[in-house]
Amino acid sequence: MFGCVLRRVCWKRSGARRSVCTTQPEVRVRFAPSPTGFLHLGGLRTALYNALFAKQRRGAFILRLEDTDRARLVPGAADAIEDMLEWAGIPPDESSRRGGHYGPYVQSERLQLYSQAASSLLHTCHAYYCFCTNQRLELLKREAQRSGHVPRYDNRCRHLRPEQVQEKLALGVPRVVRFRLDSGAEPFQDLVFGWTRHEVAAVEGDPVLLKADGFPTYHLASVVDDHHMRISHVLRGSEWLISTAKHLQLFRALGWTPPAYAHLPLLLNRDGSKLSKRQGDIFIQRFREQDVLPESLLDLITHAGSGFNNNRIGRRLDELIEEFNISKITTHSALLDLDKVHEFNRVHLQRRIEDPHTRVELMEELRQRVLHTHGSDISDHAVLEPHYIQRVLQLRKQLKDVCVCVCQGHISCLQELLGHSYSYLWVRPLVSLQQLKDVSAEAADIAAAVIQLVGAGGSVSSTERLNRELKLLTSRLNTTHSSLMRVLRLALSAQQKGPSVAEMMLSLGEQEVCVRLQRALEP
Numbered sequence: 001m002f003g004c005v006l007r008r009v010c011w012k013r014s015g016a017r018r019s020v021c022t023t024q025p026e027v028r029v030r031f032a033p034s035p036t037g038f039l040h041l042g043g044l045r046t047a048l049y050n051a052l053f054a055k056q057r058r059g060a061f062i063l064r065l066e067d068t069d070r071a072r073l074v075p076g077a078a079d080a081i082e083d084m085l086e087w088a089g090i091p092p093d094e095s096s097r098r099g100g101h102y103g104p105y106v107q108s109e110r111l112q113l114y115s116q117a118a119s120s121l122l123h124t125c126h127a128y129y130c131f132c133t134n135q136r137l138e139l140l141k142r143e144a145q146r147s148g149h150v151p152r153y154d155n156r157c158r159h160l161r162p163e164q165v166q167e168k169l170a171l172g173v174p175r176v177v178r179f180r181l182d183s184g185a186e187p188f189q190d191l192v193f194g195w196t197r198h199e200v201a202a203v204e205g206d207p208v209l210l211k212a213d214g215f216p217t218y219h220l221a222s223v224v225d226d227h228h229m230r231i232s233h234v235l236r237g238s239e240w241l242i243s244t245a246k247h248l249q250l251f252r253a254l255g256w257t258p259p260a261y262a263h264l265p266l267l268l269n270r271d272g273s274k275l276s277k278r279q280g281d282i283f284i285q286r287f288r289e290q291d292v293l294p295e296s297l298l299d300l301i302t303h304a305g306s307g308f309n310n311n312r313i314g315r316r317l318d319e320l321i322e323e324f325n326i327s328k329i330t331t332h333s334a335l336l337d338l339d340k341v342h343e344f345n346r347v348h349l350q351r352r353i354e355d356p357h358t359r360v361e362l363m364e365e366l367r368q369r370v371l372h373t374h375g376s377d378i379s380d381h382a383v384l385e386p387h388y389i390q391r392v393l394q395l396r397k398q399l400k401d402v403c404v405c406v407c408q409g410h411i412s413c414l415q416e417l418l419g420h421s422y423s424y425l426w427v428r429p430l431v432s433l434q435q436l437k438d439v440s441a442e443a444a445d446i447a448a449a450v451i452q453l454v455g456a457g458g459s460v461s462s463t464e465r466l467n468r469e470l471k472l473l474t475s476r477l478n479t480t481h482s483s484l485m486r487v488l489r490l491a492l493s494a495q496q497k498g499p500s501v502a503e504m505m506l507s508l509g510e511q512e513v514c515v516r517l518q519r520a521l522e523p
Protein backbone atom coordinates (compact mmCIF):
# COMPACT_ATOMS: atom_id res chain seq x y z
CA MET A 1 0.00 0.00 0.00
CA PHE A 2 1.26 3.47 -0.79
CA GLY A 3 1.14 6.28 1.75
CA CYS A 4 -1.37 8.36 -0.13
CA VAL A 5 -2.60 11.84 0.26
CA LEU A 6 -5.88 12.67 -1.39
CA ARG A 7 -5.64 15.72 -3.53
CA ARG A 8 -8.56 17.79 -4.63
CA VAL A 9 -8.47 19.19 -8.10
CA CYS A 10 -11.07 21.90 -8.60
CA TRP A 11 -11.62 24.35 -11.42
CA LYS A 12 -14.08 26.92 -12.70
CA ARG A 13 -15.68 26.64 -16.10
CA SER A 14 -17.66 29.11 -18.25
CA GLY A 15 -18.55 31.39 -15.40
CA ALA A 16 -20.44 28.80 -13.40
CA ARG A 17 -18.45 27.47 -10.52
CA ARG A 18 -18.22 23.81 -11.16
CA SER A 19 -16.34 21.94 -8.59
CA VAL A 20 -14.95 18.84 -10.22
CA CYS A 21 -13.06 16.91 -7.65
CA THR A 22 -10.97 13.94 -8.46
CA THR A 23 -9.08 12.05 -5.90
CA GLN A 24 -5.73 10.75 -6.82
CA PRO A 25 -2.75 9.62 -4.86
CA GLU A 26 -0.21 12.39 -4.72
CA VAL A 27 3.24 11.26 -5.63
CA ARG A 28 5.87 12.65 -3.28
CA VAL A 29 9.43 11.43 -3.48
CA ARG A 30 12.57 12.54 -1.75
CA PHE A 31 16.28 12.64 -2.32
CA ALA A 32 17.85 12.37 1.12
CA PRO A 33 21.61 12.83 1.01
CA SER A 34 23.79 13.24 4.06
CA PRO A 35 25.84 16.42 3.77
CA THR A 36 28.95 14.46 4.64
CA GLY A 37 30.36 15.08 1.18
CA PHE A 38 29.65 16.72 -2.14
CA LEU A 39 27.25 15.46 -4.77
CA HIS A 40 28.73 12.72 -6.95
CA LEU A 41 27.46 10.72 -9.89
CA GLY A 42 25.78 8.05 -7.74
CA GLY A 43 23.89 10.69 -5.78
CA LEU A 44 22.94 12.60 -8.89
CA ARG A 45 21.51 9.44 -10.41
CA THR A 46 19.35 8.74 -7.34
CA ALA A 47 18.17 12.35 -7.38
CA LEU A 48 17.48 12.19 -11.11
CA TYR A 49 15.41 9.01 -10.96
CA ASN A 50 13.38 10.54 -8.14
CA ALA A 51 12.89 13.73 -10.13
CA LEU A 52 11.91 11.81 -13.28
CA PHE A 53 9.43 9.72 -11.33
CA ALA A 54 7.88 12.80 -9.69
CA LYS A 55 7.73 14.92 -12.84
CA GLN A 56 6.19 12.13 -14.84
CA ARG A 57 3.38 11.85 -12.32
CA ARG A 58 3.06 15.56 -11.58
CA GLY A 59 4.26 14.87 -8.09
CA ALA A 60 6.69 16.62 -5.79
CA PHE A 61 10.43 16.09 -5.61
CA ILE A 62 11.79 16.87 -2.16
CA LEU A 63 15.33 17.45 -0.97
CA ARG A 64 15.83 16.38 2.62
CA LEU A 65 19.19 16.76 4.26
CA GLU A 66 20.05 13.92 6.60
CA ASP A 67 22.55 15.63 8.85
CA THR A 68 22.26 13.59 12.01
CA ASP A 69 25.78 12.21 11.81
CA ARG A 70 27.25 15.36 13.31
CA ALA A 71 30.82 14.11 13.35
CA ARG A 72 30.98 13.64 9.58
CA LEU A 73 29.35 16.86 8.44
CA VAL A 74 31.29 18.70 5.74
CA PRO A 75 30.91 22.49 5.86
CA GLY A 76 29.28 23.84 2.73
CA ALA A 77 28.18 20.41 1.47
CA ALA A 78 24.46 20.97 2.11
CA ASP A 79 24.36 24.15 0.02
CA ALA A 80 26.60 22.67 -2.63
CA ILE A 81 24.29 19.67 -3.07
CA GLU A 82 21.31 21.89 -3.78
CA ASP A 83 23.42 24.12 -6.04
CA MET A 84 24.36 21.09 -8.10
CA LEU A 85 20.76 19.89 -8.39
CA GLU A 86 19.84 23.33 -9.66
CA TRP A 87 22.73 23.31 -12.09
CA ALA A 88 21.68 19.88 -13.33
CA GLY A 89 18.20 21.21 -14.07
CA ILE A 90 16.43 19.15 -11.41
CA PRO A 91 15.87 21.60 -8.57
CA PRO A 92 13.73 20.24 -5.77
CA ASP A 93 10.14 21.41 -5.42
CA GLU A 94 10.55 21.49 -1.66
CA SER A 95 13.72 22.01 0.35
CA SER A 96 15.04 24.27 3.05
CA ARG A 97 16.03 26.78 0.35
CA ARG A 98 12.74 26.59 -1.54
CA GLY A 99 10.40 26.07 1.41
CA GLY A 100 7.33 23.84 1.40
CA HIS A 101 4.51 22.71 3.65
CA TYR A 102 6.34 19.78 5.21
CA GLY A 103 9.51 21.41 6.50
CA PRO A 104 11.89 21.85 8.06
CA TYR A 105 13.79 19.87 5.42
CA VAL A 106 16.94 19.42 7.49
CA GLN A 107 16.87 16.64 10.04
CA SER A 108 18.79 18.50 12.74
CA GLU A 109 15.84 20.91 12.85
CA ARG A 110 13.29 18.14 13.40
CA LEU A 111 14.65 16.61 16.61
CA GLN A 112 11.38 16.97 18.41
CA LEU A 113 9.56 14.73 15.97
CA TYR A 114 12.12 11.98 16.45
CA SER A 115 12.00 12.15 20.21
CA GLN A 116 8.19 12.07 20.08
CA ALA A 117 8.33 8.94 17.94
CA ALA A 118 10.90 7.36 20.25
CA SER A 119 8.71 8.15 23.29
CA SER A 120 5.74 6.62 21.62
CA LEU A 121 7.73 3.46 20.82
CA LEU A 122 8.97 3.31 24.41
CA HIS A 123 5.42 3.72 25.60
CA THR A 124 4.15 0.85 23.49
CA CYS A 125 7.18 -1.30 24.43
CA HIS A 126 8.44 -1.41 20.86
CA ALA A 127 11.56 0.31 22.11
CA TYR A 128 13.62 0.23 25.30
CA TYR A 129 16.40 2.13 27.01
CA CYS A 130 19.83 0.64 26.68
CA PHE A 131 22.49 1.59 29.23
CA CYS A 132 25.33 -0.53 27.84
CA THR A 133 28.61 1.32 27.90
CA ASN A 134 30.81 1.77 24.86
CA GLN A 135 33.38 -0.47 26.52
CA ARG A 136 30.87 -3.29 26.77
CA LEU A 137 29.80 -2.88 23.16
CA GLU A 138 33.42 -2.80 22.07
CA LEU A 139 34.07 -5.98 24.00
CA LEU A 140 31.11 -7.71 22.33
CA LYS A 141 32.45 -6.66 18.98
CA ARG A 142 35.94 -7.96 19.67
CA GLU A 143 34.67 -11.26 21.01
CA ALA A 144 32.54 -11.76 17.90
CA GLN A 145 35.47 -10.98 15.67
CA ARG A 146 37.70 -13.36 17.57
CA SER A 147 35.22 -16.20 17.16
CA GLY A 148 34.58 -15.36 13.51
CA HIS A 149 31.04 -14.04 13.96
CA VAL A 150 29.45 -10.89 12.64
CA PRO A 151 29.38 -8.41 15.55
CA ARG A 152 25.91 -7.67 16.85
CA TYR A 153 24.38 -6.28 20.00
CA ASP A 154 23.19 -9.07 22.30
CA ASN A 155 19.97 -7.24 23.27
CA ARG A 156 20.86 -7.40 26.96
CA CYS A 157 18.95 -4.29 28.03
CA ARG A 158 15.77 -5.67 26.51
CA HIS A 159 15.52 -7.77 29.61
CA LEU A 160 15.97 -5.10 32.28
CA ARG A 161 13.13 -4.94 34.76
CA PRO A 162 11.09 -1.71 34.89
CA GLU A 163 12.47 -0.81 38.33
CA GLN A 164 16.05 -1.29 37.09
CA VAL A 165 15.33 1.05 34.21
CA GLN A 166 13.76 3.63 36.53
CA GLU A 167 16.73 3.49 38.85
CA LYS A 168 19.26 4.05 36.07
CA LEU A 169 17.20 6.85 34.61
CA ALA A 170 16.98 8.49 38.02
CA LEU A 171 20.75 8.22 38.38
CA GLY A 172 21.21 9.82 34.98
CA VAL A 173 23.13 6.86 33.54
CA PRO A 174 23.87 7.63 29.87
CA ARG A 175 21.51 5.72 27.62
CA VAL A 176 20.27 5.23 24.11
CA VAL A 177 16.89 4.06 22.84
CA ARG A 178 16.82 0.78 20.92
CA PHE A 179 14.11 -0.72 18.77
CA ARG A 180 12.83 -4.15 19.71
CA LEU A 181 13.15 -6.07 16.44
CA ASP A 182 10.50 -8.66 15.70
CA SER A 183 11.72 -12.08 14.74
CA GLY A 184 10.38 -13.28 11.43
CA ALA A 185 10.04 -11.11 8.39
CA GLU A 186 7.16 -9.94 6.34
CA PRO A 187 7.86 -9.94 2.64
CA PHE A 188 7.40 -6.70 0.75
CA GLN A 189 7.24 -5.95 -2.92
CA ASP A 190 10.05 -3.72 -4.12
CA LEU A 191 9.25 -1.98 -7.40
CA VAL A 192 12.62 -3.04 -8.81
CA PHE A 193 13.68 -6.16 -6.90
CA GLY A 194 10.20 -7.70 -6.60
CA TRP A 195 9.18 -9.71 -3.55
CA THR A 196 11.85 -9.37 -0.91
CA ARG A 197 12.15 -10.77 2.58
CA HIS A 198 14.88 -10.17 5.09
CA GLU A 199 14.95 -11.67 8.58
CA VAL A 200 16.70 -8.79 10.16
CA ALA A 201 16.40 -9.98 13.78
CA ALA A 202 18.19 -13.20 12.85
CA VAL A 203 21.32 -11.33 11.79
CA GLU A 204 21.31 -8.03 13.69
CA GLY A 205 20.95 -6.91 17.27
CA ASP A 206 18.27 -4.39 18.18
CA PRO A 207 19.19 -1.15 16.43
CA VAL A 208 19.68 2.19 18.15
CA LEU A 209 16.95 4.73 17.36
CA LEU A 210 17.99 7.64 19.53
CA LYS A 211 21.64 8.21 20.37
CA ALA A 212 23.01 9.39 23.72
CA ASP A 213 23.27 12.95 22.38
CA GLY A 214 19.52 12.97 21.62
CA PHE A 215 20.07 12.76 17.87
CA PRO A 216 18.22 10.04 15.99
CA THR A 217 19.93 7.39 13.93
CA TYR A 218 19.29 7.26 10.19
CA HIS A 219 16.66 4.52 10.58
CA LEU A 220 14.39 6.40 12.97
CA ALA A 221 14.82 9.76 11.30
CA SER A 222 14.18 8.46 7.82
CA VAL A 223 10.99 6.60 8.83
CA VAL A 224 9.65 9.54 10.82
CA ASP A 225 10.38 11.97 8.00
CA ASP A 226 9.02 9.73 5.27
CA HIS A 227 5.80 9.58 7.27
CA HIS A 228 5.49 13.26 8.21
CA MET A 229 6.60 14.45 4.78
CA ARG A 230 3.98 12.16 3.25
CA ILE A 231 6.46 10.40 1.03
CA SER A 232 4.60 8.05 -1.30
CA HIS A 233 7.58 6.31 -2.93
CA VAL A 234 11.12 5.83 -1.73
CA LEU A 235 13.58 5.48 -4.60
CA ARG A 236 17.06 4.96 -3.20
CA GLY A 237 20.25 3.00 -3.72
CA SER A 238 20.13 -0.78 -3.41
CA GLU A 239 22.58 -0.61 -0.50
CA TRP A 240 19.51 0.29 1.59
CA LEU A 241 17.46 -2.72 0.51
CA ILE A 242 18.25 -4.77 3.61
CA SER A 243 17.41 -1.84 5.90
CA THR A 244 13.91 -1.74 4.49
CA ALA A 245 12.78 -4.73 6.60
CA LYS A 246 13.75 -2.71 9.67
CA HIS A 247 11.98 0.38 8.37
CA LEU A 248 8.80 -1.56 7.72
CA GLN A 249 8.84 -2.90 11.28
CA LEU A 250 9.21 0.68 12.52
CA PHE A 251 6.30 1.86 10.39
CA ARG A 252 4.15 -0.93 11.75
CA ALA A 253 5.15 -0.26 15.36
CA LEU A 254 4.28 3.41 14.94
CA GLY A 255 0.96 2.55 13.32
CA TRP A 256 1.83 4.29 10.06
CA THR A 257 1.40 3.19 6.44
CA PRO A 258 4.78 2.78 4.75
CA PRO A 259 5.60 4.20 1.32
CA ALA A 260 6.31 2.00 -1.69
CA TYR A 261 9.98 1.18 -2.23
CA ALA A 262 12.12 1.00 -5.34
CA HIS A 263 15.79 0.23 -4.84
CA LEU A 264 18.09 1.34 -7.60
CA PRO A 265 20.95 -0.95 -8.56
CA LEU A 266 24.48 0.23 -7.96
CA LEU A 267 26.27 2.50 -10.38
CA LEU A 268 29.68 1.06 -11.27
CA ASN A 269 32.52 1.77 -13.64
CA ARG A 270 32.33 0.13 -17.05
CA ASP A 271 34.69 -2.62 -15.87
CA GLY A 272 32.44 -3.35 -12.88
CA SER A 273 34.68 -1.66 -10.32
CA LYS A 274 33.32 0.74 -7.71
CA LEU A 275 33.10 4.43 -8.59
CA SER A 276 35.74 5.91 -6.37
CA LYS A 277 35.01 9.19 -4.64
CA ARG A 278 38.61 9.46 -3.68
CA GLN A 279 39.73 10.02 -7.24
CA GLY A 280 37.59 13.13 -7.15
CA ASP A 281 36.55 12.75 -10.77
CA ILE A 282 33.01 11.67 -10.00
CA PHE A 283 31.97 14.84 -8.24
CA ILE A 284 29.41 16.87 -10.15
CA GLN A 285 31.24 20.12 -9.49
CA ARG A 286 34.22 18.67 -11.35
CA PHE A 287 32.14 17.97 -14.48
CA ARG A 288 30.76 21.48 -14.33
CA GLU A 289 34.27 22.91 -14.15
CA GLN A 290 35.22 20.79 -17.14
CA ASP A 291 32.46 22.45 -19.16
CA VAL A 292 30.28 19.36 -19.33
CA LEU A 293 26.70 20.34 -20.03
CA PRO A 294 24.22 19.21 -17.36
CA GLU A 295 22.01 17.49 -19.93
CA SER A 296 24.99 15.43 -21.15
CA LEU A 297 25.65 14.22 -17.66
CA LEU A 298 22.01 13.29 -17.06
CA ASP A 299 21.89 11.52 -20.40
CA LEU A 300 25.11 9.64 -19.66
CA ILE A 301 23.93 8.52 -16.23
CA THR A 302 20.63 7.19 -17.53
CA HIS A 303 22.37 5.63 -20.52
CA ALA A 304 24.40 3.54 -18.06
CA GLY A 305 21.39 2.01 -16.46
CA SER A 306 18.00 0.74 -17.21
CA GLY A 307 14.66 2.49 -16.86
CA PHE A 308 14.10 3.21 -20.55
CA ASN A 309 12.81 1.28 -23.51
CA ASN A 310 15.92 2.04 -25.52
CA ASN A 311 19.39 3.36 -24.98
CA ARG A 312 19.68 6.16 -27.52
CA ILE A 313 22.08 9.06 -26.95
CA GLY A 314 20.88 12.64 -26.93
CA ARG A 315 17.86 12.68 -24.64
CA ARG A 316 17.20 15.93 -22.86
CA LEU A 317 15.45 16.22 -19.52
CA ASP A 318 11.95 16.57 -21.01
CA GLU A 319 12.54 13.44 -23.08
CA LEU A 320 13.97 11.60 -20.08
CA ILE A 321 10.82 12.45 -18.15
CA GLU A 322 8.62 11.30 -20.99
CA GLU A 323 10.48 8.09 -21.67
CA PHE A 324 11.34 7.02 -18.12
CA ASN A 325 9.72 3.73 -17.21
CA ILE A 326 10.35 2.50 -13.69
CA SER A 327 9.27 -1.01 -14.58
CA LYS A 328 12.23 -1.18 -16.96
CA ILE A 329 14.78 -0.78 -14.17
CA THR A 330 16.57 -4.07 -13.82
CA THR A 331 18.41 -5.41 -10.81
CA HIS A 332 21.76 -5.51 -12.63
CA SER A 333 24.33 -2.92 -11.67
CA ALA A 334 24.43 0.03 -14.03
CA LEU A 335 27.76 0.32 -15.81
CA LEU A 336 28.92 3.84 -16.50
CA ASP A 337 31.33 4.59 -19.31
CA LEU A 338 32.86 7.89 -18.30
CA ASP A 339 35.06 7.95 -21.38
CA LYS A 340 31.91 8.70 -23.34
CA VAL A 341 31.27 12.00 -21.59
CA HIS A 342 32.84 14.01 -24.45
CA GLU A 343 30.81 12.17 -27.04
CA PHE A 344 27.63 12.93 -25.10
CA ASN A 345 28.65 16.53 -24.68
CA ARG A 346 29.28 16.94 -28.40
CA VAL A 347 25.79 15.67 -29.16
CA HIS A 348 24.16 17.93 -26.58
CA LEU A 349 26.21 20.97 -27.54
CA GLN A 350 24.98 20.48 -31.08
CA ARG A 351 21.41 20.28 -29.82
CA ARG A 352 21.87 23.53 -27.95
CA ILE A 353 23.19 25.15 -31.10
CA GLU A 354 20.30 23.92 -33.17
CA ASP A 355 17.63 25.03 -30.71
CA PRO A 356 17.02 28.78 -31.23
CA HIS A 357 16.41 29.42 -27.52
CA THR A 358 19.45 27.71 -26.16
CA ARG A 359 21.55 29.00 -29.07
CA VAL A 360 21.04 32.61 -28.00
CA GLU A 361 22.17 31.80 -24.45
CA LEU A 362 25.11 29.82 -25.74
CA MET A 363 26.21 32.67 -28.01
CA GLU A 364 26.11 35.11 -25.13
CA GLU A 365 28.05 32.72 -22.94
CA LEU A 366 30.68 32.25 -25.61
CA ARG A 367 30.93 36.02 -26.09
CA GLN A 368 31.51 36.53 -22.37
CA ARG A 369 34.10 33.83 -22.26
CA VAL A 370 35.92 35.12 -25.33
CA LEU A 371 36.05 38.53 -23.70
CA HIS A 372 37.29 37.04 -20.50
CA THR A 373 39.96 34.91 -22.13
CA HIS A 374 41.17 37.14 -24.96
CA GLY A 375 39.82 40.53 -23.88
CA SER A 376 42.74 42.91 -24.40
CA ASP A 377 44.15 40.93 -27.39
CA ILE A 378 41.02 41.41 -29.44
CA SER A 379 41.72 44.15 -31.94
CA ASP A 380 38.60 43.78 -34.03
CA HIS A 381 35.47 43.74 -31.93
CA ALA A 382 33.45 42.39 -34.83
CA VAL A 383 34.39 38.96 -33.45
CA LEU A 384 32.07 39.68 -30.56
CA GLU A 385 29.12 40.44 -32.80
CA PRO A 386 26.29 37.90 -32.77
CA HIS A 387 26.51 37.10 -36.49
CA TYR A 388 30.21 36.23 -36.21
CA ILE A 389 29.72 34.07 -33.11
CA GLN A 390 26.76 32.40 -34.71
CA ARG A 391 28.81 31.61 -37.81
CA VAL A 392 31.49 30.00 -35.67
CA LEU A 393 28.92 27.84 -33.92
CA GLN A 394 26.77 27.03 -36.89
CA LEU A 395 29.27 26.51 -39.62
CA ARG A 396 27.87 23.18 -40.67
CA LYS A 397 24.39 24.46 -41.34
CA GLN A 398 25.61 27.44 -43.22
CA LEU A 399 27.79 25.36 -45.48
CA LYS A 400 25.80 22.16 -45.71
CA ASP A 401 29.12 20.46 -45.27
CA VAL A 402 29.50 18.10 -42.35
CA CYS A 403 33.28 17.84 -42.37
CA VAL A 404 33.89 21.50 -41.63
CA CYS A 405 31.50 21.85 -38.75
CA VAL A 406 33.49 23.45 -35.99
CA CYS A 407 31.24 22.22 -33.27
CA GLN A 408 30.16 18.88 -34.51
CA GLY A 409 33.44 17.89 -36.03
CA HIS A 410 35.96 18.56 -33.32
CA ILE A 411 34.48 20.51 -30.49
CA SER A 412 32.78 18.87 -27.57
CA CYS A 413 32.65 21.89 -25.28
CA LEU A 414 32.81 25.67 -25.57
CA GLN A 415 36.05 25.76 -23.63
CA GLU A 416 37.85 24.22 -26.59
CA LEU A 417 36.92 27.20 -28.75
CA LEU A 418 38.86 29.37 -26.32
CA GLY A 419 42.02 27.28 -26.44
CA HIS A 420 45.18 27.86 -28.44
CA SER A 421 44.09 26.06 -31.64
CA TYR A 422 41.08 28.31 -32.02
CA SER A 423 42.57 31.58 -30.79
CA TYR A 424 42.76 32.65 -34.46
CA LEU A 425 38.98 33.00 -34.37
CA TRP A 426 39.19 35.84 -31.88
CA VAL A 427 42.64 37.39 -32.15
CA ARG A 428 44.33 38.67 -35.31
CA PRO A 429 47.74 37.08 -35.55
CA LEU A 430 50.94 39.07 -35.85
CA VAL A 431 52.85 37.58 -38.76
CA SER A 432 55.53 39.31 -40.81
CA LEU A 433 56.04 38.92 -44.54
CA GLN A 434 59.48 37.49 -43.79
CA GLN A 435 57.94 34.70 -41.71
CA LEU A 436 55.68 33.85 -44.65
CA LYS A 437 58.58 33.94 -47.06
CA ASP A 438 60.46 31.50 -44.82
CA VAL A 439 57.67 29.05 -45.54
CA SER A 440 57.56 29.70 -49.28
CA ALA A 441 59.44 32.05 -51.57
CA GLU A 442 56.13 32.69 -53.38
CA ALA A 443 54.36 33.77 -50.16
CA ALA A 444 53.69 37.34 -51.32
CA ASP A 445 52.21 36.15 -54.64
CA ILE A 446 50.11 33.57 -52.83
CA ALA A 447 48.73 36.11 -50.37
CA ALA A 448 47.98 38.63 -53.11
CA ALA A 449 46.26 36.03 -55.28
CA VAL A 450 44.12 34.75 -52.43
CA ILE A 451 43.09 38.32 -51.54
CA GLN A 452 41.95 38.75 -55.12
CA LEU A 453 40.16 35.44 -55.18
CA VAL A 454 38.36 35.96 -51.89
CA GLY A 455 37.72 39.65 -52.54
CA ALA A 456 35.87 38.76 -55.73
CA GLY A 457 33.31 37.01 -53.52
CA GLY A 458 31.66 33.64 -53.63
CA SER A 459 34.70 31.45 -53.17
CA VAL A 460 34.32 31.23 -49.39
CA SER A 461 30.92 29.63 -49.56
CA SER A 462 31.74 25.96 -49.29
CA THR A 463 34.81 23.84 -48.70
CA GLU A 464 34.34 22.13 -52.04
CA ARG A 465 34.36 25.35 -53.96
CA LEU A 466 37.17 26.84 -51.92
CA ASN A 467 39.40 23.79 -52.33
CA ARG A 468 38.71 23.76 -56.07
CA GLU A 469 39.65 27.43 -56.43
CA LEU A 470 42.77 27.04 -54.31
CA LYS A 471 43.90 24.11 -56.44
CA LEU A 472 43.52 26.20 -59.60
CA LEU A 473 45.51 28.93 -57.92
CA THR A 474 48.27 26.49 -57.06
CA SER A 475 48.86 25.58 -60.65
CA ARG A 476 48.51 29.18 -61.86
CA LEU A 477 51.15 30.36 -59.37
CA ASN A 478 53.36 27.45 -60.15
CA THR A 479 53.69 26.49 -56.50
CA THR A 480 52.77 23.40 -54.53
CA HIS A 481 49.47 22.83 -52.78
CA SER A 482 51.20 22.24 -49.47
CA SER A 483 53.20 25.53 -49.74
CA LEU A 484 50.01 27.41 -50.47
CA MET A 485 48.24 25.85 -47.52
CA ARG A 486 51.13 26.45 -45.14
CA VAL A 487 51.38 30.11 -46.12
CA LEU A 488 47.66 30.60 -45.64
CA ARG A 489 47.59 28.81 -42.32
CA LEU A 490 50.43 30.92 -40.97
CA ALA A 491 49.02 34.19 -42.28
CA LEU A 492 45.56 33.51 -40.91
CA SER A 493 46.43 31.99 -37.55
CA ALA A 494 50.16 32.37 -36.87
CA GLN A 495 50.11 28.64 -36.28
CA GLN A 496 51.52 25.68 -38.13
CA LYS A 497 48.89 23.20 -37.02
CA GLY A 498 45.23 23.33 -36.23
CA PRO A 499 41.90 23.10 -38.01
CA SER A 500 41.92 22.77 -41.82
CA VAL A 501 42.68 25.91 -43.80
CA ALA A 502 39.29 25.71 -45.46
CA GLU A 503 37.59 25.60 -42.07
CA MET A 504 39.61 28.59 -40.95
CA MET A 505 38.70 30.63 -44.00
CA LEU A 506 35.07 29.71 -43.77
CA SER A 507 34.75 30.58 -40.12
CA LEU A 508 36.66 33.85 -40.47
CA GLY A 509 34.67 34.97 -43.49
CA GLU A 510 35.84 36.74 -46.64
CA GLN A 511 36.45 40.14 -45.16
CA GLU A 512 38.55 38.98 -42.26
CA VAL A 513 40.61 36.66 -44.50
CA CYS A 514 41.46 39.65 -46.71
CA VAL A 515 42.33 41.88 -43.75
CA ARG A 516 44.71 39.29 -42.33
CA LEU A 517 46.44 38.58 -45.63
CA GLN A 518 46.81 42.30 -46.32
CA ARG A 519 48.36 42.86 -42.89
CA ALA A 520 50.84 40.08 -43.54
CA LEU A 521 51.84 41.74 -46.81
CA GLU A 522 52.64 45.04 -45.13
CA PRO A 523 56.36 45.64 -44.86
Ligand code: GLU
Nearest residue numbers: 032033034066222236240
Ligand atom coordinates in the same frame (compact mmCIF):
# COMPACT_ATOMS: atom_id res chain seq x y z
N1 GLU B 1 20.99 9.53 3.95
C1 GLU B 1 20.92 8.32 3.21
C2 GLU B 1 22.02 8.37 2.13
O1 GLU B 1 22.79 9.30 2.16
C3 GLU B 1 19.57 8.22 2.57
C4 GLU B 1 19.11 6.84 2.31
C5 GLU B 1 17.63 6.84 1.91
O2 GLU B 1 17.34 7.37 0.85
O3 GLU B 1 16.82 6.38 2.69
O4 GLU B 1 22.15 7.51 1.33
